[in-house]
Amino acid sequence: MGLLGKALRDAMELARAMKNQRPEDGGAPSLKEAVKVALSQDGYKVLLMSRVREAARRYHVPGVNHALRLVTTVLYSIEIGNDIELGEGINFTHTLGTVIGGTSKVGSRVKFMGNNTIGTAKDNGCPVIEDDVVIGCGARVLGPIRIGRGAFIGANAVVLTDVPPGAIATGIPAKIHVRRAGDPEVDDGGRPSNGNGTAAS
Numbered sequence: 001m002g003l004l005g006k007a008l009r010d011a012m013e014l015a016r017a018m019k020n021q022r023p024e025d026g027g028a029p030s031l032k033e034a035v036k037v038a039l040s041q042d043g044y045k046v047l048l049m050s051r052v053r054e055a056a057r058r059y060h061v062p063g064v065n066h067a068l069r070l071v072t073t074v075l076y077s078i079e080i081g082n083d084i085e086l087g088e089g090i091n092f093t094h095t096l097g098t099v100i101g102g103t104s105k106v107g108s109r110v111k112f113m114g115n116n117t118i119g120t121a122k123d124n125g126c127p128v129i130e131d132d133v134v135i136g137c138g139a140r141v142l143g144p145i146r147i148g149r150g151a152f153i154g155a156n157a158v159v160l161t162d163v164p165p166g167a168i169a170t171g172i173p174a175k176i177h178v179r180r181a182g183d184p185e186v187d188d189g190g191r192p193s194n195g196n197g198t199a200a201s
């Protein structure tokens with residue numbers, strides 16, 4: 001998919017999140033809603049610059065990747081490394097203080113609440129974060145671990161082990177609280193209905 005296509009899909013996913021909808025809910029946000037998100041959300045601008053960086057790397061355009069990395073760091077205090085794979089519609093609710101480094105992989109619609117670190121624990125590999133994960137403010141996710149789809153990482157947690165899909169991880173080092181089917185916050189698909197909405201920034 002080309003740069004424009006990716007940028008549009010990102011805006012659509014973020015607009016959907018604003019309405020607290022998920023792709024499986026069906027329907028699509030209007031172009032007007034997507035443009036509104038694109039213009040109003042700092043997180044979208046970071047994502048857009050990441051898409052341009054990806055394209056610059058793919059087509060070996062010198063300097064752009066490095067320059068835009070600096071721009072996002074200076075303007076938004078967020079640092080996204082060169083080898084990061086970002087899914088669609090990543091939601092940087094607050095951009096301040098977030099670092100995604102090394103070879104981390106981030107799925108679609110993952111929500112970063114701000115001041116998060118995703119990277120290596122002891123130079124031993126980086127996390128894979130699956131789709132629809134929410135990462136609370138101040139949380140660190142470190143090492144060659146997998147955060148399962150729809151998991152919720154609590155504020156200020158330091159996560160050093162795998163987190164199963166839909167589970168909650170809190171504390172230092174993080175303890176896992178597995179949500180059971182039938183819990184009010186678990187929907188029929190076994191995923192938490194913690195919402196992936198975009199907080200006002």
Ligand SMILES: CC(C)(COP(=O)(O)OP(=O)(O)OC[C@H]1O[C@@H](n2cnc3c(N)ncnc32)[C@H](O)[C@@H]1OP(=O)(O)O)[C@@H](O)C(=O)NCCC(=O)NCCS
Pocket residue numbers: 093094113114135136137138152153154155156157168169170171199
């Ligand atoms: C983890 C979180 C999702 C709550 O999950 P929950 O399952 O609904 O948890 P509850 O509120 O029922 O609390 C369950 C227990 O976990 C504790 N707890 C909740 N959040 C915690 C956290 N971040 N760290 C440590 N313990 C936490 C509660 O004190 C409670 O402890 P207790 O059983 O000893 O009384 C929420 O507290 C959180 O951290 N949200 C992130 C919010 C955020 O980042 N906001 C940013 C806004 S910009």
